[in-house]
Amino acid sequence: MTDRTETQSDVVAFLRDPASHAGAEEVEVIATHASMIFLAGNRAFKLxxxxxxxxxxxxxxxxxxAACRAELALNRRTAPQLYLGIRAIRCRADGRLGWDGAxxxxDWVVEMVRFPQEALFSHLVEQxxxxxxIMRATADAIAAFHRSAEVTPGFGGAEGIAAVLRINAENMRECLPPAVASEDVGRLIAATRSAFDRHQSLLEARRQAGKVRRCHGDLHLGNICLLDGQPTLFDGIExxxxxxxxDMLYDLAFLLMDLLHRGHADFASxxxxxxLDRSDEADGLALLPLFLSLRAAVRAHVTARAALPQPSPSxxxxxxxxxxxxxxxxxxxxxxxxxxxxxxxxxxxALAPLIGQAPGARWLRSDVLRKRHFGLAPEEKLPPAAYTREINDLIYGQLMAAxxxxxxxxxxxxxxxxxxxPDERAAFAALAKEAKVPFTGLWLEADPAILTARLEARRNDxxxxxxxxxxxxxxxxxxPMDWQRVDAGGDFAATLSAARQVLELPL
Structure with missing residues (x-):
């Protein structure tokens, strides 16, 4: 292998040169810790x-x-319109570089359709x-992708997450910034290990149940874009x-952590x-704090390494x-x-992001459970036959179980x-007592004329x-009404404020 191959300097110079891209006036370059993306005309080339x-x-x-070929195949699952193929960069007999041929x-690059950087969720969230x-559509897209992804029981489970723990521990000890003391690193590693030990059996149960799949692997905001109005996942791990x-929930956890870290707990919720409304993954809910923490730790050491030799506040x-x-x-x-x-x-x-463990409370809605029972999206309409007493009782049972x-x-x-x-309200309170958790019931009320007007204006609910x-x-x-009555007939901000006071949430 020649020196020019090992250093990639000639390849980078070739890709930077507008003359290498017919019709391109300039070439923009985006660099990450593992790749360089060259934006030229209506194309993007990833080295x-x-x-x-x-x-x-x-x-x-x-x-x-091999990585380029794998990236092409894997990312065509979610973004076939973006991934065009792979291209070879070769040295001709006269010493000049060119595309493909003899x-x-x-080196090799992945050729993609270029899209505006403003379409990236990492940009959109800041603007x-x-x-x-859009966030509901994103969750729908991820849930659909996970449902169709290949089940891979030879990976994941306790062994797979243990490997993540080892990688995080090794890299955090190597390259975290001076602002993080070694004893802090040791404390986080120990806490993560303790959480992992508590949940090994659940990790294995999910692996055996087909919940480990060939997922995206790097599902943060920078790897989702809005194309033709649709959330599109790209740049998955190859x-x-x-x-x-x-685990599919570990895949989802990267996006949730990224939203939380950027101050968008509302979108994370x-x-x-x-x-969870669109998938059957609630059995893994206890794993989510561990998964979220691991994703943040991954981002910590990757960000630190990319900034070397400079310290990284991020x-x-x-x-x-x-x-x-x-x-x-x-x-x-x-x-x-x-x-x-x-x-x-x-x-x-509005309340869900403010309550409990990140990313907030699990919001369980009888209407959504009913639609899911019949295989419909929440916004699809059901016939009157879906509202019989027998089905009502079934959905109520599902609500309580969930x-x-x-x-x-x-x-x-x-x-x-x-x-x-009254017996429904009493059952909710009894369930809280059974689970040994505090219970608060809020009863919303408003003038019937206001309620009628709202229902007539309702769309896609x-x-x-x-x-x-x-x-x-x-x-x-x-x-008898023993729940806290809340006036819901006026401005929503007033209703939310009243509810937060009842729940003793900071205003």
Whole structure:
């Protein structure tokens, strides 16, 4: 192998040169710890750096070619419109470099369609371009991708997460910034190991149940973009089977941690709850604090290494986040009841990020459970036959079971249901007592004319209730009301403030 191959200097110079890209006036370069992306015209060319880390080896041309081919195949699962192919860069007989053709192969690149950097979620989140609707669509896309991903029981489980612990420990000791003391590193490693030891059996149970799959592996905001209005996952891990073949909740945890770290607990809560609404992964909920902490620790040492030899305040912040995410928060049960149109779901969505273990309370909504039971998205409409007494009882049972399981996993729960019957309200309180957690019931109320107007204006909601349903509810005998009454007829900010006071949440 020639020196020019080992250093990649000639290849980089070739890719930087606009003359190498027909019609391109200039070439922009984006560098990461493992790759360089050259943006030229309507194309992007991704070059693997000739680097070797404990978790990645691009040290030879052959390894980089294999990585390019794997990247193409794997990322076409989620972004086929972006990934065009791979290209060889070869040295001709006259010593000049060129694309493909004859000559010595110096390196390989992945060829992609170029998209504006403003489409990246990492950019959109800073510019206020992300919305609750986009985040719900993102959760739907991730859930659908995970459902279709190849099941890989030879990876993951306790052994797979133990490998992550080892990689994190090794790299944190090597390259965390001076702001993080060695005893702090030791404390985090010990706390992570303790959490891992408690959950080894659950990790293995999920692996055996098919919950370990060929996932994305690097699902942070910088690897999601908005293309034609649709969230698109790209740049998944190709260089490590161990990292990419993992528990689906560990895959999701990177996005949740990234949102939390950037100060968007509201979006993290939306993705968290929507994903669990659309997938059958709630059995792994107890693992999420560990998964979130591990993702923050990964980001800490990767960020620190990329900044060397300079110190990295960002790496220190990720380290602090990793510690914080492991700290338990005592769960509680909150029920929000009220007739249709009182704004139960709007209030629940606003409260969820503020309550309990990150990324917030599990928001369980009877309307969503009903849609899922019938295989529908929350916004799809059900026929009247889906609202019989028998089905109502079934959904109620599912709601109680899901609540019980989430509380047992250490997560707070917000129950969102009409709860017009005294025995339903009593059952919620009894469940909290059984789980040994505090309980608060909020009863929302407003003038019937306001409720009717809201229902008539409602669009794309999980609830199918209309004005006719409200008229039936208004005839209910609510019985004794021992929940805290909250006026929901005025400005939502006032309703939220009143609810936070009842719940003793900081204003």
């Amino acid at each position: 693997k750096k000739a680097v070797t880390y404990s978790f990645l080896d691009y040290g030879t041309v052959g390894l980089r070619e 000559g010595e192969t110096l 206020g371009g992300l919305t609750p609707q 260089f490590s089977d161990m990292i990419a073949n993992t 939306i993705v968290f709850n929507r994903y 790496a220190a912040a990720y380290f602090a986040r990793a510690e914080d995410l492991l700290r338990p928060v005592a769960p509680r049960l909150i029920a929000i009841g009220g007739l249709s149109g009182t704004g139960k779901s709007t209030l629940a969505a 609540t019980r399981a989430a509380l047992a996993s250490g997560y707070s729960v917000i129950l969102d249901a009409v709860a017009a019957k 999980a609830s199918d209730a209309d004005a006719a349903v409200l008229r039936q509810q208004l005839a209910y005998n609510l019985g």
